Amino acid sequence: MARCIRVPKKGAEPLREALMEQGLLDLDHRIRRDGDFILIPVLADSFGGYEAEEADLEVQEHGETDYRNLSGVPEGLRDLLPSSFDVVGDIAIMKLPDELLPYKAGIGEALLKTEHGVRAVFLDGGVKGEFRIRDLEKIAGEGTSETVHRECGTRMMTDPSKVYFNPRLATERARVASLVRDGEVIIDMFAGVAPFGTVIARHAHPAKIYSIDLNPECERFMRENIRMNGITCMEAIIGDSTQVIKGLPKADRIIMNLPQMADRFLDSALRAAKPSGTIHMHRVMERSALEDFERDLVSRMASEGLGMRIVRVQELKTYSPTMSVYVFDIMPEAADSSE
Ligand SMILES: C[S@@+](CC[C@H](N)C(=O)[O-])C[C@H]1O[C@@H](n2cnc3c(N)ncnc32)[C@H](O)[C@@H]1O
Numbered sequence: 001m002a003r004c005i006r007v008p009k010k011g012a013e014p015l016r017e018a019l020m021e022q023g024l025l026d027l028d029h030r031i032r033r034d035g036d037f038i039l040i041p042v043l044a045d046s047f048g049g050y051e052a053e054e055a056d057l058e059v060q061e062h063g064e065t066d067y068r069n070l071s072g073v074p075e076g077l078r079d080l081l082p083s084s085f086d087v088v089g090d091i092a093i094m095k096l097p098d099e100l101l102p103y104k105a106g107i108g109e110a111l112l113k114t115e116h117g118v119r120a121v122f123l124d125g126g127v128k129g130e131f132r133i134r135d136l137e138k139i140a141g142e143g144t145s146e147t148v149h150r151e152c153g154t155r156m157m158t159d160p161s162k163v164y165f166n167p168r169l170a171t172e173r174a175r176v177a178s179l180v181r182d183g184e185v186i187i188d189m190f191a192g193v194a195p196f197g198t199v200i201a202r203h204a205h206p207a208k209i210y211s212i213d214l215n216p217e218c219e220r221f222m223r224e225n226i227r228m229n230g231i232t233c234m235e236a237i238i239g240d241s242t243q244v245i246k247g248l249p250k251a252d253r254i255i256m257n258l259p260q261m262a263d264r265f266l267d268s269a270l271r272a273a274k275p276s277g278t279i280h281m282h283r284v285m286e287r288s289a290l291e292d293f294e295r296d297l298v299s300r301m302a303s304e305g306l307g308m309r310i311v312r313v314q315e316l317k318t319y320s321p322t323m324s325v326y327v328f329d330i331m332p333e334a335a336d337s338s339e
Pocket of ligand 1: 130131132163164165166169189190191192193194195196212213214215239240241242257258259
């Protein structure tokens, strides 16, 4: 038995954080869900207006911090266990090779034991289709894959099984937000649940952000993220950005985070940008093809009467042994300032 407070699910996370900050969270026991309530183990008689009660909570093991040592996978296969995985909010998402699939339940349970704050573990079957949705199978823990992710002082509701979300873009989102000047009009052409817009709205002072996505499931998440973060300058739009963009004001900044094929839409973006505007285009490609890609891009746009120059290229992350994701910061040709 352990001492805990019984709080409604909705207000549980801020309370858990407050307890943690004040050193009153009992780290020796695990948080448990009970219907619409969450039982949070505490080191106090009451907290936040909730009286503590006794409940049967699992003991939190602290000894082992590497899930691989608790996974129950035979010695001969241990080297196949991944050393990294994504944590989105309170869920973990991991890829496993076929040889480890018979052990997936034990691997998931091991991760729950070593990763503090992880409620459920999902097996990643890869992203599919134009909406880039993840095929997820729960292998341990409780609840669905809907979760609230924290990034750069913001909270973002997402569900990687319904909408695309990549926690590994946090640094890039912070970089783009740091470039935004007061009063900018910004268009995010492939917004997902609008993490770029959310981080920008929180850390800069744009006049307007238009976050567009084709996936109808994104609308609910975008609206919730606008609400949760108290954003007033962002509009969530569902539709094909190449069409939607034609009806929007010219933009100071356009974000094109569609790494498999963003360049196919660059003409639309160049037409929608102010002459002094900047486009951030993300693209995955063979590292050896980078120079050819840049040359080809400029000549393809020129053939459509669209001048442009690439003012900065940065490798964001490795995608495969030979491929990487790059960001190209692009300005219309007439522009003369650079960032
Ligand atoms: C890589 S995800 C973007 C994720 C998001 N920027 C983030 O940081 O999490 C690409 C998104 O583009 C959307 N998409 C694909 N084609 C589109 C189009 N023609 N117009 C608008 N959105 C589109 C997909 O539904 C998907 O959510």
